[in-house]
Amino acid sequence: MSTNISTFVLILNYNGLKFNKFCIDSILKQDVKNIKILFLDNGSKDGSLEACKRDFGNSVTYIDNKKNLYFAAGNNVGIKYALDAKADYIFVLNNDTICSADCIQKLTDFMEANPKTGACQPLLVEMDNPDRIASAGCIVSLTGRAWDAKMGEQASMLPLSPIKTFGVTGGAMFLRAEALRQVGMFDESYQMYFEDVELSFRLTLAGYDLHVVPNTRVRHVVAGSSSKISTQRIYFCERNAYRLVGTYFPKKIRRLSLLMNLLFLAPAAILLNVLHKKPDCSLAVFKAMKEGCKQLTSLPPRTNPQAEALITSAIETKTIVPPIRKSRKSS
Template sequence: MSDSQQEIWPKVTVAIVNWNGERFLDRCLSALLAQTVMPHEIILVDNASTDASIEIVRRFSSVRLLAQNENLGFAHGNNLAIKAADVESEWIALLNPDAFPKPRWLEKLLSAVRDYPEFDVFGSKLLAAADPDVLDGAGDAYHMSGLVWRMGHGVPVSSFPEQVREVFSPCAAAALYRRSALVKMGGFDENFFCYVEDVDLGFRLRLAGYRCIYVPDSVAYHIGSGTTGGKHNNFTVYHGHRNLVWTYVKNMPGILFWLLLPLHLALNLVTIIWFSMHGQGLVILRAKRDALRGISRIWGMRRNIQKHRTASIGEIWNVLDKRFLPRWLQIRRIIS
C-alpha cells in the first residue's frame, strides 16, 4: 500500500462547471478518477450544453450530474456545486473541464493543506496543454491599478521559480478552497457570470483574513477559454473588462481605493484604446458602459464587504503588485 493510500486525508468535493465541453470531458474526468488520492465526490454542473456533454458524463457513474435548463455561467454553476456538496467535505476543489490534472494533483494540494495550516486557499501550477514546457499560470496577481493576470503565463517552465509561495489568489481552473471560507464569503459573485470572478472571490477572501498559497507540485494541464472561443473574442473581452471594474470598486479598501483610482481609470482608458485599435472598440465600450451602469449595485456590495473587512490596509497593500511599467506590458494578457 502506498503512503498516499495509508494516510487519512480530509474529504474533498471536486466541482466542475461545464458548457459544451464534450471534447474535454472524457480526458478531464478520466484524469480525476486516476488520482492517487480520490475525491470524496465529484459534482459536475452542466449549463444546458447542446453538445454530447451529458452523454459523456453519464459514462462515469461516480460523477454526480447537476444538469441545468439554462447557461447560468461559471460563477452561479460553482455556487450550485458548493451548496450541493456533501456536508462531510471540508474542502472544495474547483476544476475546469479543459483542465487535466496529473495523478498526484489532489494529493499535493492536500499535502500543502497539512504542511501550511495557516492558509485556506491553494492554487495549482497550470501547464499549457498544447505545450507542457510552457506555463499557463502560477497563481493570479493583482496590480494596484486593478489589472489582473496569471503569473508566468506563456513563459518556459524552466525559467520560472518552483518554490511554494504566497500569491494573491489562485486561478479557479484548478484550485482548492476551505469550504467554510467559501460559505462565509457567499461563494462567487453571480453578477460576474464568468471571467475575473475567481480574482474577485480571492480579493474578498483576503479582505476577510484568508490567505492563498501556490503549490507548484500540484499540476494540471490547461487549455484555457476552451469552451468560450478563445481569450480575445468578444465574449471574453466583454465579461473580463466589465468585471475588472467591478472587482476594483467592490474590493479595493479604504484610502487605497481613492489613492489608486487614477491608475484604475488610466488602465481602463488604455484598454479602450488598445482594443479599439484591434477592431473591438464597440465591445470594450459596451463592457465599460455596463460596468458603470452596475456601479450603484456594486457600491452597495462594497459597503457590506468593507464593513466586515478584517485585513488591514497594510496587509492588502503588501500583496498588491506595485511594479508599474513592466506590468503595463501585460495588457494583452488581462483576460488570458
C-alpha cells in the same frame, strides 16, 4: 493524509464534449480515492452531458443546471451541494485540464499542514507544452485587470517550494470548505472572469493565506473552454475589472484607475478593434466601460484602513494591462 477527508471535485461544462473525458479520467486516476466528482452542466447543446453519463455512469454525480448560469453561479450550485454534504475541500476545476495523479493528494497534504491557507492551486502548464507555465497564481493591476502570473515562463525553472500569492486561478482552485462557509461562494454578479480574484480578495481580507503548490501540475488548454466567445470575454473582463476596483481598491487608487481606464485603456482598445475591423469587439469594450463606470462610482468599497493596506500590497503597480504573448493562439 487521513482517509476521512472529503474532497469534492467540481467540473463545470458548457458544450465541452471534446474536453470532458480526459479531464474526468485524470480525476478517477488520482492517488487518493475519497473523491466525489460533481459534473455541472450549464445547459449544453452538444450532447456532452449525455456522453459523460454514458462514459462514466454512477462514478460521477451529475447536476443539470438547465441553462448557462456562467462560471460563478454554475459552480456555486456545486459548491452549495458540497458544503451541504460536509465537504472538507472543494476543487473547482476547468474541464479542459488533465491533473497529474498526485495532484489532489499533494494539494490536500499542503492544506492540512497549513491551516491558515484558505485556497491553493497547482502549477498550471500548457497542454501541448508542459514546460510552459499557464498559471502560477493571479496578478491584479492598478486598472483592475487580472492575468496569470508567470504565464509563458519555463516551468522547469520554477522552484518546487510553495509560493504565496494574492490570487488563485479558478481554472484549478482548491478551496478549504470552512473558509467558504466563512466568506461565501463566488460573487454571481461577476458571471464569468475575475470571480476567482474577487473570491481571493475576500479570503485574504478574512485573514487566510493563498498559495501556489508547484510540486504538482495540471495541464491546461489555454482558453479552451471559452475560445469561441471572444466578444463575451472582452465584455466580462472589462466590466469586471471596473467592478473589482470599485469594490475593493482604496479611494485614491480607484480615482487613478478610473482616469487610466477612461482616458487611455478603453479608448485605445476601441480604436484598435476598429482599425482591425472588429466592430463587435469595440462595442463590447464600450458597453463594458459604460456599465463599469456605473459600478466604479457607485459601489461602496468594502475596505477599512487595515484592509486597504492588504489590497494595496496585492496590486501590481508596474504593469497596467496583461502582457501580450505572441505564442498564444487564442484571443
